[in-house]
Amino acid sequence: MAGYIAHRLLWSIPTLIVITIATFVIIQLPPGDYVTAYIAELVETGEVIDAETAAHIRHEFGLDRPMYEQFLTWIGGILLHGDFGLSLDWKLPVSELIWDRIGLTLMISVLSLLMTWAIAIPIGVYSATRQYSFFDHLFTVLGFLGRGIPDFLLALVLMWMGFLYFNFHVGGLFSPEFENAPWSIAKFVDLLSHLWVPVLVLSTGGAAGLLRIMRANMLEELGKPYVETAYAQGLSERQVVWRYPVRVALNPFISTVGWALPALISGDVITAVVLNLPTTGPLLLRSLQNQDMYLAGGFILILSVFTIIGTLLSDILLVLTDPRIRHS
Amino acid sequence: MQDETILEINDLNICFEMREGTVNAVNGVTFSVKPGEVLGIVGESGSGKSLSARSIMNLLPRNATVTNGSVKFRKNDGEVVDILAEKRESRKMRELRGGHIGMIFQEPMTALSPVHSIGKQIMTTLNLHTDLSKKAQVERAADLLAMVQMPKPMEMLKKYPHQLSGGMRQRAMIAMALSCNPSLLLADEPTTALDVTTEAQILDLIMSLQDELNMAVIFITHNFGVVAEIADRVSVMYLGNAVETASVDDIFYHPKHPYTRALLQSIPRLDGQKRRRLQTIEGMVPDPFNLPTGCVFHTRCAEKMAGKCTSQIPELTHFENDQMARCHLHQA
Numbered sequence: 001m002a003g004y005i006a007h008r009l010l011w012s013i014p015t016l017i018v019i020t021i022a023t024f025v026i027i028q029l030p031p032g033d034y035v036t037a038y039i040a041e042l043v044e045t046g047e048v049i050d051a052e053t054a055a056h057i058r059h060e061f062g063l064d065r066p067m068y069e070q071f072l073t074w075i076g077g078i079l080l081h082g083d084f085g086l087s088l089d090w091k092l093p094v095s096e097l098i099w100d101r102i103g104l105t106l107m108i109s110v111l112s113l114l115m116t117w118a119i120a121i122p123i124g125v126y127s128a129t130r131q132y133s134f135f136d137h138l139f140t141v142l143g144f145l146g147r148g149i150p151d152f153l154l155a156l157v158l159m160w161m162g163f164l165y166f167n168f169h170v171g172g173l174f175s176p177e178f179e180n181a182p183w184s185i186a187k188f189v190d191l192l193s194h195l196w197v198p199v200l201v202l203s204t205g206g207a208a209g210l211l212r213i214m215r216a217n218m219l220e221e222l223g224k225p226y227v228e229t230a231y232a233q234g235l236s237e238r239q240v241v242w243r244y245p246v247r248v249a250l251n252p253f254i255s256t257v258g259w260a261l262p263a264l265i266s267g268d269v270i271t272a273v274v275l276n277l278p279t280t281g282p283l284l285l286r287s288l289q290n291q292d293m294y295l296a297g298g299f300i301l302i303l304s305v306f307t308i309i310g311t312l313l314s315d316i317l318l319v320l321t322d323p324r325i326r327h328s
Numbered sequence: 329m330q331d332e333t334i335l336e337i338n339d340l341n342i343c344f345e346m347r348e349g350t351v352n353a354v355n356g357v358t359f360s361v362k363p364g365e366v367l368g369i370v371g372e373s374g375s376g377k378s379l380s381a382r383s384i385m386n387l388l389p390r391n392a393t394v395t396n397g398s399v400k401f402r403k404n405d406g407e408v409v410d411i412l413a414e415k416r417e418s419r420k421m422r423e424l425r426g427g428h429i430g431m432i433f434q435e436p437m438t439a440l441s442p443v444h445s446i447g448k449q450i451m452t453t454l455n456l457h458t459d460l461s462k463k464a465q466v467e468r469a470a471d472l473l474a475m476v477q478m479p480k481p482m483e484m485l486k487k488y489p490h491q492l493s494g495g496m497r498q499r500a501m502i503a504m505a506l507s508c509n510p511s512l513l514l515a516d517e518p519t520t521a522l523d524v525t526t527e528a529q530i531l532d533l534i535m536s537l538q539d540e541l542n543m544a545v546i547f548i549t550h551n552f553g554v555v556a557e558i559a560d561r562v563s564v565m566y567l568g569n570a571v572e573t574a575s576v577d578d579i580f581y582h583p584k585h586p587y588t589r590a591l592l593q594s595i596p597r598l599d600g601q602k603r604r605r606l607q608t609i610e611g612m613v614p615d616p617f618n619l620p621t622g623c624v625f626h627t628r629c630a631e632k633m634a635g636k637c638t639s640q641i642p643e644l645t646h647f648e649n650d651q652m653a654r655c656h657l658h659q660a
Contacts, residue, residue: 041334148471181526211520224438225433225434225435225438225439226438226439226440226441226442227499228387228433228439229431229433229439229440230441230452231385231387231425232385232425232426232430232433232505233426233449233452233453233456233504234422234424234425234426234427234430234453234456234457235422235452235456236417237417243440244443244444247443248442248443257465257514321443322443323442323443323445323488323490324442324488324490325442
């Protein structure tokens with residue numbers, strides 16, 4: 001087991017090197033750079049910058065140097081000093097920008113992930129054990145609806161309804177008066193009253209898809225002979241269902257739980273933009289639009305590290321839960 | 329219920345309502361089992377033998393309906409349980425399953441849980457039906473594995489089904505079914521999925537355990553050779569009917585039903601005349617959605633009597649030595 005983990009960790013090093021290089025190249029691939037995007041923005045407001053000034057800014061940011069030199073400076077800073085560079089757009093250190101938002105992002109993501117599972121697993125099990133019953137059909141319809149309605153549309157509808165009928169302040173995670181206030185009980189309550197919309201929106205789509213998978217897995221497992229054996233041992237239906245088939249049917253979930261880790265950070269960008277959430281998703285989107293390469297690069301580096309750790313974690317979990325994998 | 333029997337199935341009828349129509353899978357099956365007796369049930373696929381066994385456990389498929397008949401089981405303490413009158417999930421039913429009636433299945437590959445160790449699965453049964461301590465359960469489980477002649481029982485407890493061979497899995501399955509000393513063991517084609525060498529070993533094992541524990545066994549198979557080896561009495565099934573039930577000697581030497589006779593003649597024999605073609609039964613098994621009228625076997629019967637067999641369902645005729653057959657040939 002320890003050897004297996006060490007082996008996997010060792011292999012993740014070349015993977016990470018390749019990913020960082022690819023990331024850096026891809027961010028630079030579109031024509032122009034941050035300065036071009038910056039000038040275009042200024043032109044819109046009526047300001048004009050001459051070529052000399054542009055070249056000066058480029059030199060300042062080191063954008064006139066060859067790509068490999070820029071890459072080495074960037075990656076060297078990260079490895080040697082833990083310095084992710086400066087966001088060209090925000091004029092702030094990248095790490096500060098990301099860490100600022102990561103707490104709330106994690107909270108929303110973890111909550112909606114737990115909510116997704118809390119909805120999907122019991123309903124999936126119920127639908128499979130009572131196949132073709134009234135509620136199974138009902139959940140099927142709801143499931144397809146939840147899957148079919150885009151998250152951002154649901155977000156818009158909920159915001160509109162909240163505003164119209166409940167007089168909520170919608171969008172964002174805090175009311176204006178708490179936006180910059182220090183943490184207090186009142187601020188926390190305010191946060192909770194805002195939190196349910198994004199959590200609901202983010203969990204419905206996922207839960208709808210997941211419950212179909214759970215139902216299909218369960219139906220397959222329930223037909224297997226070992227279920228009959230379990231009944232013949234004298235177990236009750238509830239014991240049989242939850243001890244045996246559910247455990248086997250959860251395997252595909254466990255093998256994909258690793259993907260949830262990077263998704264926690266990148267989140268549902270469109271929904272976050274619509275709901276004006278102070279999470280990392282919109283920040284990543286904006287950095288890509290503006291060719292804010294150090295911020296974007298930093299993000300993608302963190303996401304890849306999370307992906308690798310997540311995959312490793314789910315592989316380990318799977319080995320722990322399924323003896324068939326452990327011994328082969 | 330007669331005093332000396334442990335199990336009585338009387339005129340059992342089971343049907344499936346399906347989109348294509350109704351399938352009458354079991355039609356008036358009647359048989360009984362005495363304590364310590366081995367009853368072999370022989371029949372081809374779809375003859376209703378497995379379904380009859382599952383009705384004893386009250387574990388019929390959910391789309392199956394019992395339209396008539398009863399299944400009665402006598403517990404060790406003398407209490408008679410009317411199994412089909414119980415709810416599938418009732419406490420009494422769950423107490424019978426695994427506690428008083430053990431069952432072993434055809435596919436040892438898939439009939440054990442893939443995610444629990446052998447020991448854990450045996451201890452689940454012990455936990456449900458006994459009040460042994462954890463430590464005593466482990467010891468009992470190891471004893472059981474030793475009883476089914478598995479090597480190194482203590483180590484075997486920790487093994488998972490995929491780590492064992494088919495024969496070993498079936499031994500574990502038997503250990504599990506016998507863990508609470510059931511008075512009746514249902515064996516649903518337990519050796520069909522095994523190779524012949526392993527089959528012989530498993531049959532020997534079941535025989536010796538049956539002798540040792542003095543339990544009744546219902547052994548379902550489609551192999552007459554197996555029946556001859558282990559059964560005291562035999563019930564022959566065809567299309568949901570128990571067409572003939574008799575002691576193993578009477579079945580082989582004095583078969584009363586034409587189907588039994590035809591089956592016996594279609595078994596290749598080592599001592600038979602050489603250069604003779606093996607006899608076969610004419611025709612095919614009829615479509616279950618569209619059963620023949622009268623005697624279900626008349627479409628393939630060599631001794632069919634025109635008029636009578638095609639229109640009237642034969643009654644059960646009783647002969648001496650508890651032999652019974654459903655055939656017009658023996659009715660006045």
